Amino acid sequence: MIGDASALILIVKNERAEENWVYLDSGLQCQNMVLAAESVGISFRYLGVTVMNEKIRWSIEKLCNWKENSLIISIAFGKKHEEYKLLKSYKKVK
DSSP states (O other): OOOEEEEEEEEEOOOOOOOTTTTHHHHHHHHHHHHHHTTEEEEEETTHHHSSHHHHHHHHHHTTTOOTOEEEEEEEEEEEEEHHHHHHHHHHHH
């Protein structure tokens, strides 16, 4: 759980993206980013709503002057929420 998301990464495809591979490649990029973030104590959350909700995706693409359906996924990075750490340790004790 993120308590304070200080960074947002948007993965976007362009016209040169190979349609058969763009989602796999994007997934690998995301995996590397979140593994690196976790290794230095930064938490993350995938934000599927930015892609799955048509109105939100359209608004982001229009704001950034991107072509329609170019946003693939977004990830928020930030500090871990203290309550989450407590909850996690509480479950281990039980």
